[in-house]
Amino acid sequence: MNSTPGPAVLFVSYDGALDPLGHSQVVPYVEGLARFGYRFYLLTFEKRWRWHDEPARAAMAERLERSGITWHPLPYHKRPPVAATARDIAVGLGAAGRIHADDPLALVHARSYPSALIAQRLGRATGVPFLFDMRGFYPEERVEGGLWNAHGPLFQVAKRLERDFLREAAGVVTLTEASVPILHEAMDAAGSHAPLVVIPTATDLDRFRLRPPPEGPFRLTYVGSIGTWYLLDEMMALGAALLRSVPDSRLEFVVNGEEGAVHASADRMGIPAERLEVGGVPHDRVPEALARASATFFLIRPGGSKIASAATKFGESLAVGRPVVSNAAVGDTAKVITEDRVGVVVEPGARETYEQAARAVVQLARSPGTAERCRATAERRYALSAAVARYAEMYGEILGDAATRPNTIHPAGPAPSMPGAGR
DSSP states (O other): OOOOSSOEEEEEESSOTTSHHHHHHTHHHHHHHHTTTOEEEEEEEEOHHHHTOHHHHHHHHHHHHHTTOEEEEEEOOOSSHHHHHHHHHHHHHHHHHHHHHHSOOSEEEEESHHHHHHHHHHHHHHOOOEEEEOOSOHHHHHHHTTSSOTTSHHHHHHHHHHHHHHHHOSEEEESOSTTHHHHHHHHHHHTOOOOEEEOOOOBOTTTSOOOOOOOSSOEEEEESOOTTTBOHHHHHHHHHHHHHHSTTOEEEEEOSSOHHHHHHHHHHHTOOGGGEEEEOOOGGGHHHHHHHOSEEEOOBOOOGGGGGOOOHHHHHHHHHTOOEEEESSSTTHHHHHHHHTOEEEEOTTOGGGHHHHHHHHHHHHTSTTHHHHHHHHHHHHOBHHHHHHHHHHHHHHHHGGGGGOGGGOOOOOOOOOOTTTTO
């Protein structure tokens, strides 16, 4: 049992604490919220290959213990796809139930849809309210990523669950202003009266500090995993346009485990090996990788689900003082780039415009005041401290005077049966 004073909160994340996203978008939030006096339990699902990294695992356990956070790591299963996720959710629900039995919870903070299912079922059984932290439109992402059929049963079930989450949640968080009209409509249809708040993916401004622009050749850098959504060939075509139009420029990809795909794309685009750098860095060295860049870039495959997306790398790049090249129809990114003059917006596939965009970002990066303007945008829009404070405000709004009386929550009836729950 966590002996820290204050109301008990369970934070559930289907991303592992040892994942890059866990490092940047889970653990710092929980650490910050713990300083507001909440007693935290962190339930995560860890990938096997990361869990076997004993030094990283021990460092994370020590870090969380120092912050007074009780960590409940569970194994993540990927295959078979649907059955593995169902099993993880069932095991997670059992773990959440045991945590609540040992130390009655005041609130469950559910990060994304699988976690929300755990929080919802626990809430139906115990009356514990939950915060639905959406992190994007999950059902649409699965369809647009080619994993689900838009007319298939998985999508239909997910949309039904989404409606239930919106109706039953005590609060809803979305990442982008662009998604708000869609969510208002969905919440009205679901009969939801929960507050809806926009909290973008945040950046730890103490780690990602303003750095002076690097000397030497202009370097356009991509940092992060390639994954399903990033348009590698289009990014490479944009990089090739830079190399053609800016003498002695360089292209860099800082990725982890995807170097082969990057080299193959570079070969397709005819990029000279001597002007391309490909490698990887651990998460704690990402600020150094950004400091080497003159500007950064990322192109995401547009789609309906991307309206609710906010790339972590955007705020991190701005915090270091680097302008960004990105595309429209991805959350609020293009709006911020245009309003704050912190980058260049391009249209994926419109390769005839890439050289102009490349010259524009070089000019912007080399203009006096650009680095400071990028940093100011990060401070105003993406500061971790502000995001944590907004979450803490939501916690207070949800809990009210019950925040000091976590044992007064009454059962709301049994949860629907889940195969394997509690085993």
